[in-house]
Amino acid sequence: MHSGTFGGYFPLELNLSEQHYYPTARGYRSARSALYHLLTEKKPQRLWLPRLICQSVIEAVKAARVEIAWYTLDEALFPQLPAVLAESDFVLFVDYMGHCQPQKEKLMRLYPAGRIIFDHSQSFYNAPEPVFATVYSPRKFFGVADGGLLVTQDAMPLPASQDRDSFTRMTHLLLQHEYGTRAGYEDFQHAETALEDIEASRMSALTEKLLLSVNYQKIKAVRQRNYMFLRQQLASINASPFCADDIAGPFCYPLYFTGKKLRPRLIEQGIFVASYWQEVLSHVSEKSVEADYVNYMVPLPCDQRYEIADLKVMCQRVLDVIAGK
Ligand SMILES: Cc1ncc(COP(=O)(O)O)c(C=O)c1O
Known part of the structure; x- marks a missing residue:
C-alpha cells in the first residue's frame, strides 16, 4: 500500500529483497x-x-x-x-x-x-x-x-x-x-x-x-576474497595470532605490527585506517593486552570497495612504510 497520494516525484529505486539478513532481529x-x-x-x-x-x-x-x-x-x-x-x-x-x-x-x-x-x-x-x-x-x-x-x-x-x-x-x-x-x-x-x-x-x-537492498552474499564473498589476499601478502610481517582463514565476511584484515607506529605513516600514504578506542589507554596499563591492541592493531580495509588490483597497491604501500621508504 503506498501513501495514498498519486503522481509527483519518484522514490529511490532500491532493489528490496524479501527479508533481512537476520530476519528475527x-x-x-x-x-x-x-x-x-x-x-x-x-x-x-x-x-x-x-x-x-x-x-x-x-x-x-x-x-x-x-x-x-x-x-x-x-x-x-x-x-x-x-x-x-x-x-x-x-x-x-x-x-x-x-x-x-x-x-x-x-x-x-x-x-x-x-x-x-x-x-x-x-x-x-x-x-x-x-x-x-x-x-x-x-x-x-x-x-x-x-x-x-x-x-x-x-x-x-x-x-x-x-x-x-x-x-x-x-x-x-x-x-x-x-x-x-x-x-x-x-x-x-x-x-x-x-x-x-x-x-x-x-x-x-x-x-x-x-x-x-544490500547484496549480503556478494559482499561477504568479496570481503573473504580480499581478506585471503591480504593474509597471503602480509602474513610474514603480521604478528597477530588472530588471522584465521575461516572468518565470515571479515570486518578488516588486522595487521599487528609493533615495530613502529604504522597508523600515521599509512594515513600519509592515503590508507585511512581507523584508530579504535583511544580512550581505553587512560584506563589500562601501558604494557597491557588492551594497550597493545589499541596501539598496534591496524585494521586494513578488505571490504567490498576493493578489487585485488587495489589491494596490490595498498600492500605495496604498507610494505614500503614498514621498510621505511
Ligand atoms: C564494539 C562496538 N560495539 C558497539 C558499538 C556501537 O555501535 P553503534 O555506533 O551502532 O551504536 C561500537 C561503535 O563503534 C563498537 O565498536
Missing part, C-alpha cells in the same frame, strides 16, 4: 540504542564489560543505569572473569574483528548462556549464538548512516519511538558519490556525533529499506 537506531533498550528492559544489576571497548557502549550502559564491573583480557583475548558470576551479573563480550569464535564458545561453556551478551558490531556475518542477546552495527560493513540490530529470545516490547532523522545523517553518503570520500568526511563526523544521544529508538524506515 529487531531494528534499532544504532547498536548502542539496542543495548540501552535491552538493559533498561531487563534491568540487570551489574554488567561485566571489557576494558577494551568502544566508549559508546560504556555510555549506553551508564545511561541505562546499570553498574559496570570491568574485566581485562588475557593474551588470547579471553576475559579474565571470576569463576562464577554473581546471581544477577551479566557479561558482555565483543567478537573483536570477528576473530573470537573460540573465545565465545569457551565463554558459553563456562558461564550461563542466558547471562551473556555478544557484541557483533565488528562481526556482522557471524550468526547469533544461543545467548541472552547479540547486537550488530550494520554501518560498520555497509553504506548506511545508522542502524543497529538486536537478536534476543527474551520477550521485549519494541521501543515506542522510531528514528525519523536518518535522512539528515546521510549527506556524507551522497557527497561521496559526487566528490569522493574525503569530501564527505566532515559530514560523516557530524552524522556520527548525532548518534551520541542515547535513547531507545527503532530503526528508521530509510535505513531499513537500504539494508533490505
Whole structure:
C-alpha cells in the first residue's frame, strides 16, 4: 500500500529483497540504542564489560543505569572473569574483528548462556549464538548512516519511538558519490556525533529499506576474497595470532605490527585506517593486552570497495612504510 497520494516525484529505486539478513532481529537506531533498550528492559544489576571497548557502549550502559564491573583480557583475548558470576551479573563480550569464535564458545561453556551478551558490531556475518542477546552495527560493513540490530529470545516490547532523522545523517553518503570520500568526511563526523544521544529508538524506515537492498552474499564473498589476499601478502610481517582463514565476511584484515607506529605513516600514504578506542589507554596499563591492541592493531580495509588490483597497491604501500621508504 503506498501513501495514498498519486503522481509527483519518484522514490529511490532500491532493489528490496524479501527479508533481512537476520530476519528475527529487531531494528534499532544504532547498536548502542539496542543495548540501552535491552538493559533498561531487563534491568540487570551489574554488567561485566571489557576494558577494551568502544566508549559508546560504556555510555549506553551508564545511561541505562546499570553498574559496570570491568574485566581485562588475557593474551588470547579471553576475559579474565571470576569463576562464577554473581546471581544477577551479566557479561558482555565483543567478537573483536570477528576473530573470537573460540573465545565465545569457551565463554558459553563456562558461564550461563542466558547471562551473556555478544557484541557483533565488528562481526556482522557471524550468526547469533544461543545467548541472552547479540547486537550488530550494520554501518560498520555497509553504506548506511545508522542502524543497529538486536537478536534476543527474551520477550521485549519494541521501543515506542522510531528514528525519523536518518535522512539528515546521510549527506556524507551522497557527497561521496559526487566528490569522493574525503569530501564527505566532515559530514560523516557530524552524522556520527548525532548518534551520541542515547535513547531507545527503532530503526528508521530509510535505513531499513537500504539494508533490505544490500547484496549480503556478494559482499561477504568479496570481503573473504580480499581478506585471503591480504593474509597471503602480509602474513610474514603480521604478528597477530588472530588471522584465521575461516572468518565470515571479515570486518578488516588486522595487521599487528609493533615495530613502529604504522597508523600515521599509512594515513600519509592515503590508507585511512581507523584508530579504535583511544580512550581505553587512560584506563589500562601501558604494557597491557588492551594497550597493545589499541596501539598496534591496524585494521586494513578488505571490504567490498576493493578489487585485488587495489589491494596490490595498498600492500605495496604498507610494505614500503614498514621498510621505511
Ligand atoms: C564494539 C562496538 N560495539 C558497539 C558499538 C556501537 O555501535 P553503534 O555506533 O551502532 O551504536 C561500537 C561503535 O563503534 C563498537 O565498536
